[in-house]
Amino acid sequence: MKFIDEYRDMGLAKKLVARIGRLSTKPARLMEFCGGHTVAIMRGGLRQLLPPTVEMLSGPGCPVCVTANTNIDWAIALARLPNAIITTFGDMIKVPGSYSSLQQARSEGADVRIVYSTQDALQIARENPNKSAIFIGVGFETTAPTIAASILQAKADKISNFHILCLLKLCPPIMKALLDLGELKIDGIVCPGHVSTIIGSRPYEFIPRDYGIACVVSGFEPLDILMAVEMLVQQIEEERPQVEIAYRRGVKPEGNTRALELMESVFQVDSADWRGIGIVPASGLVFKAEYGHFDAAQVFPVTLEPIKEAKGCICGSILRGVQTPGDCKLFRKFCSPDHPVGPCMVSSEGACAAYYSYGDEMDNG
Amino acid sequence: MDDTILLAHGSGGKLSHDLIEKSLLPSLTNPLLAKLDDSAVFELSGRFAFTTDSHVVNPIFFPGGDIGRLAICSTVNDLSMSGARPVYLSLSFIIEEGLYLEELKKVVASIKAAAEEAGVQIITGDTKVVNHGAADKLFINTSGIGVVPQGVNISGANARVGDKILLSGAIGDHGIAVMSQREGLRFSVSVQSDCAPLNKLVAEMLRVSLRINCLRDPTRGGLATTLNELARQSQVGIRIEEEKIPLHEGVRGACELLGFDPLYVANEGKLVAVVAAGDAEKILEKMKRNIYGAEAAIIGEVTQERKSKVIMKTRLGASRIVDMLTGELLPRIC
Numbered sequence: 001m002k003f004i005d006e007y008r009d010m011g012l013a014k015k016l017v018a019r020i021g022r023l024s025t026k027p028a029r030l031m032e033f034c035g036g037h038t039v040a041i042m043r044g045g046l047r048q049l050l051p052p053t054v055e056m057l058s059g060p061g062c063p064v065c066v067t068a069n070t071n072i073d074w075a076i077a078l079a080r081l082p083n084a085i086i087t088t089f090g091d092m093i094k095v096p097g098s099y100s101s102l103q104q105a106r107s108e109g110a111d112v113r114i115v116y117s118t119q120d121a122l123q124i125a126r127e128n129p130n131k132s133a134i135f136i137g138v139g140f141e142t143t144a145p146t147i148a149a150s151i152l153q154a155k156a157d158k159i160s161n162f163h164i165l166c167l168l169k170l171c172p173p174i175m176k177a178l179l180d181l182g183e184l185k186i187d188g189i190v191c192p193g194h195v196s197t198i199i200g201s202r203p204y205e206f207i208p209r210d211y212g213i214a215c216v217v218s219g220f221e222p223l224d225i226l227m228a229v230e231m232l233v234q235q236i237e238e239e240r241p242q243v244e245i246a247y248r249r250g251v252k253p254e255g256n257t258r259a260l261e262l263m264e265s266v267f268q269v270d271s272a273d274w275r276g277i278g279i280v281p282a283s284g285l286v287f288k289a290e291y292g293h294f295d296a297a298q299v300f301p302v303t304l305e306p307i308k309e310a311k312g313c314i315c316g317s318i319l320r321g322v323q324t325p326g327d328c329k330l331f332r333k334f335c336s337p338d339h340p341v342g343p344c345m346v347s348s349e350g351a352c353a354a355y356y357s358y359g360d361e362m363d364n365g
Numbered sequence: 366m367d368d369t370i371l372l373a374h375g376s377g378g379k380l381s382h383d384l385i386e387k388s389l390l391p392s393l394t395n396p397l398l399a400k401l402d403d404s405a406v407f408e409l410s411g412r413f414a415f416t417t418d419s420h421v422v423n424p425i426f427f428p429g430g431d432i433g434r435l436a437i438c439s440t441v442n443d444l445s446m447s448g449a450r451p452v453y454l455s456l457s458f459i460i461e462e463g464l465y466l467e468e469l470k471k472v473v474a475s476i477k478a479a480a481e482e483a484g485v486q487i488i489t490g491d492t493k494v495v496n497h498g499a500a501d502k503l504f505i506n507t508s509g510i511g512v513v514p515q516g517v518n519i520s521g522a523n524a525r526v527g528d529k530i531l532l533s534g535a536i537g538d539h540g541i542a543v544m545s546q547r548e549g550l551r552f553s554v555s556v557q558s559d560c561a562p563l564n565k566l567v568a569e570m571l572r573v574s575l576r577i578n579c580l581r582d583p584t585r586g587g588l589a590t591t592l593n594e595l596a597r598q599s600q601v602g603i604r605i606e607e608e609k610i611p612l613h614e615g616v617r618g619a620c621e622l623l624g625f626d627p628l629y630v631a632n633e634g635k636l637v638a639v640v641a642a643g644d645a646e647k648i649l650e651k652m653k654r655n656i657y658g659a660e661a662a663i664i665g666e667v668t669q670e671r672k673s674k675v676i677m678k679t680r681l682g683a684s685r686i687v688d689m690l691t692g693e694l695l696p697r698i699c
Contacts, residue, residue, distance in 0.1 A: 001617055013681045043626075045683025222681055337691035348624060358685050 007221030016226040017049045024053040024233045031321050032190040033171070035062030035349025036220050042358035044222040054229060058351035060174055060274070060319040061192055063139045064091045065343045065350045068273040069307045071167050072097035075136045077302040078165060079110040084300075085128060086112045087121040088136040091347040096340060098308040102136075118150035125154070125162035134296045137164040142194040144168045144285055145259035148266040151294050163296040166286055169272050171195045172203040173283035177274075179211050184321050188214035188232035190225065193247050198263075200255025201243050208241035219247040266291055275343065276316020315342035318351050325355040332356065370464045375494025384492065388470055392477040393456070397488040405488035407453065409512060414449035416440060417508040425472065425502050428542045429557030433472035435633060436505040437479035438562045439584065445567040446580045446636065448519040449511030451483060456490040459504040462497050472503065483562035485509070516575045523578035524599035528667040529645035531638040533566065533652055534559070534660040535611040536588050540630035541619045552622075556615040561634030566655045573651045576641035583637055586690040589628035591637050592675045593689040599639075603675045605665030605687070629690045639667060 032038055038058045041047060047056055060066050076097050079086045086102065093102040093112060106112040111131075115121045118135060125133035137147050147164060154162040171192055178184050191204055196217045204215045214235035218228035228246040235241055245251050263285070272284025287295040312330050317323040325331050325344070335341040337353055344350035373380045390399070397405045418439050425432040437454065444451040456476065460469065480487055538559040545554045563582065570577060579599070583591035588610070596603045612627055620627045634657055640648050645663055652658030668676075675687040 001614055001621075004617075004621060008680055010680055010682065042685065043679070044681050045679045045685045046681070048683045049681065357688050357691070 004221070007219070007223045009223065012223055013049075013226055016223065016230055020054065020226070020230050020233055021051045023230065023237055024051050026053065026236055028054045028188060028233050028236045029057060029186045030054065030188045030190060030229065030232055031057045031059045031184070031186045032225070033059040033061040033175070034190075034192045034194075034220075035065065035347065035351065035354070036193070037061070037190055037218065037225060038351050038354045039349055039358070040220050040222060040225055042354045046222060046225060050229065054233065057186065057321050058318065058324070058354075059189075059321055060178065060277070061140070061171065061195075062344070062347050062349040062351070063143070063169065064095060064347035065315065066169060066174075066274050066277075066319055067092075067095070067138055067167055067343065068275045069098055069309060070273060070304065072101070073099070073304050073307060074302065075165055076100050076102060076105050077304060078134050078296060078300060079105040079112055081132070081300060081302070083131050084111065085124060085131050085133045086110065086136060087115045087124055087133060088112065089116075089138065090114045091349075092136055092138055094340065094346045095343045096310070096346075099305065118146045122150045122154055122159065122162055125159050126157070129161060132161050132163060132300070134163045134165060134300070137166045137168055140169055140171055140192070140195050141198045141263070144267065145198060145262045148262045151266050151291060152262070154294065155291075160293070163294055163299055165296040166267070167272075168267065168285040169274070170269070170283050170285065172199070172206075174274060174277070174280060175204070175207060177277060177280045177283065178320055179207070179213070181320065186213060186321065187236050188216070190228050190232070191215050191217040191243075193217060193219045193224070193250060196245075196247070196251045196255070198256050198259050201245050201251060201253045202255075204243045208243060212241050214241040215243045217243075217245045217247050217251050219250060274319075276319045310341045313342040315344045315352070318344055325352040328352070368466050370460050370462055370466060370469065370494055372462050372494050372496065375460065375492060381492065388466065389473055389490070389492070392473050393480070393487050395486045395488065397453075397486065398490070405453070407488065409452065409510070412513040414444050414447045414511040414513055415508070416443040417506065418443060419504065419506045421501065421504050422543065423501055424543075424546050425468070427546050427558055429538070430560035430633070431472055431475050432503060432505055433475035434479045434560050436507045437476055437483060437485070438560050438633060440507040440509040441483045441485060441562040441564050442582045442636070444509050444511035445564040446519070446582055447511075447513060448517035448567065448571060448577070448580065449513045450568065451485045451509055451511040451564050453488045453510045454480070454485050455508045456487045457506040458490075458492045459500050459506075460492065460494045461500040461502050462494055464502050469503070479562060483564055514571065517571060519577060519580050521579050521581060521595050521598035524595055524601050524603075524639040524667045525578060525641075526601060526667050526669045527642050528578060528639045529642050529663050530592070530603065530605060530665040530667065531640060531645065531649060531652065532588065532610065532662055532664045533563070533636045533638075533658045534634075535613045535616065536583070536632055536635060537616040537620065537627040537630035538613060539633040540587070541616045543631075544623075545619070552619070554615045554619055556613065556619065559632055559634035561657050563634065563636055563657055566652065566657045567636070569651050569655055570638065570648050573647050574640065574644035576644045577638055577648070578641070579637075579639035581637050583632050583635055585631050587627070587629040587631060588637065589626070589675065589687045590690045592687065595637070595639060596675050597673045599667070600672055602668035602671035602673070603665060604668050604678070605675065606678045607680050609662050609664040611660045611662055628687060642666070
């Protein structure tokens with residue numbers, strides 16, 4: 001298939017792997033930020049191909065996984081409101097909150113519908129003018145512009161029953177927060193691909209400057225990732241940490257200015273609650289005052305039960321990059337995609353789900 | 366209003382008789398069915414295979430087939446997967462009131478065509494109509510009886526170390542064709558469902574070799590789930606090669622777009638055969654000469670190591686575990 005096969009070329013992959021092997025003399029602990037990267041690495045079995053000096057670690061880049069329990073509880077409470085239709089991306093419905101999940105609420109009669117884009121969510125609002133259509137707005141900078149666009153569209157079309165539970169989060173601030181915790185020992189970061197198509201590569205510049213950590217923006221095909229690893233290893237060997245792009249077909253240093261403008265017209269930066277990490281200042285997006293009537297949080301105040309975290313679940317530590325799925329006592333035994341305890345096992349981009357489904361021979365003895 | 370199905374069509378009264386005699390019997394009739402007795406009485410001798418399957422596909426019409434063709438093919442295929450020659454089928458409709466009679470007639474025509482293609486007879490049936498909302502347009506149950514020829518011994522538990530794994534063609538066509546029509550996910554693909562009766566293909570394979578140890582059609586859960594079932598049932602390891610698995614471009618594109626792994630996408634006209642290594646090539650040659658096996662390939666083998674597990678050599682030369690499908694397929698979100 002055009003534009004896919006080129007990035008999975010076995011001959012080129014072998015050459016890259018050989019080059020990484022020749023280059024790498026120092027230990028290189030690399031964090032792949034995105035869940036999409038983790039899936040591609042596991043699915044292609046890339047970790048087996050890399051030399052023992054190069055270690056890959058999953059990061060917090062799975063929007064479903066980092067959604068805090070309290071926010072899942074919130075979404076479920078909204079689903080139980082009379083006359084509400086909840087629209088959401090697919091993975092969210094299975095994530096267990098403190099007491100229930102959207103899937104369970106649906107089986108109890110709540111109207112919860114899976115959509116594939118915010119435009120579909122808006123269409124449902126349009127078709128059900130007598131109901132409140134609430135979209136669960138989970139995502140990073142990649143998703144934010146599309147949600148902003150749907151809000152502007154709703155405003156233009158005077159659709160007043162369309163609301164968003166805004167749980168949008170930002171990547172560079174969480175990278176800073178993780179590095180400031182001091183528990184993460186890494187030499188390089190495989191920076192987000194899709195997020196960077198929107199924000200560009202410049203927002204990562206503080207990482208090599210302030211923390212001495214190498215950064216390379218990567219795409220999601222095996223060759224993209226191998227190329228990013230090669231560039232990271234080279235930076236680490238030469239001790240010249242900087243931000244580079246291995247995904248030039250998608251990412252420009254300045255990003256997508258049009259999408260950024262759209263985002264900024266509807267949202268402003270505020271603190272956000274991250275699973276396993278807590279409330280991080282300036283790491284999320286909330287509605288600007290003039291769009292408050294689209295904000296489900298303002299329009300539908302709900303009271304929540306005190307939150308309850310699942311016992312033994314280490315999703316938080318996995319998201320912070322300090323533990324791996326194999327370290328979890330629940331992994332495979334009590335936690336599986338069919339009976340997930342934590343969100344990292346639910347999302348198709350969650351580290352636990354990726355290790356569970358694609359675990360290579362190293363992980364499964 | 367005689368163009369939709371009414372509750373009265375299932376009441377057992379005059380409208381029921383009209384429906385059966387005007388819309389169903391003319392297409393499907395044969396001497397056993399035409400008697401309209403409470404059960405069909407027939408003679409058969411030998412070893413039998415007996416199976417049943419219910420069909421609730423949504424939408425009922427999809428590119429490359431419909432619920433009628435599916436109902437016939439899947440029961441024919443379930444019988445074929447034990448090496449049986451399918452002979453008789455039962456056919457039972459549960460209809461939601463309000464279904465257009467035209468739609469029902471279209472489904473019946475497709476049932477007729479599929480049954481003729483497979484060479485099976487429908488010898489008993491039933492029709493029920495339920496209130497609006499109590500079913501989704503049309504559900505169909507079929508059961509089937511087949512005769513297992515002498516010398517045939519096929520079971521999911523029979524895979525032996527060293528056996529070769531054959532796949533009859535490209536995977537994922539049915540799942541993607543159906544998904545492309547789902548509400549909220551309409552996309553246009555050139556993919557057609559592969560829904561087809563495989564009994565003739567199986568008969569031809571068995572004529573070439575009786576050393577076919579397992580046969581299974583990778584329907585829901587896809588190829589990955591079927592191979593895992595075989596590995597577990599036979600207590601063996603299975604090793605496959607990603608490169609060898611046939612995959613149509615349209616399916617591959619749709620899977621890339623939606624974040625699906627084609628190994629888990631449903632098929633309705635494909636089979637996996639585990640056969641003695643020595644006979645693999647000649648069985649493959651025979652399969653390729655059948656229209657439903659034209660793209661057949663040897664995709665792997667049965668191993669001693671990694672009991673009950675399926676391992677795949679990826680295109681990049683690494684190995685990874687291929688697990689059963691867990692949960693339902695959901696598109697990715699970022």
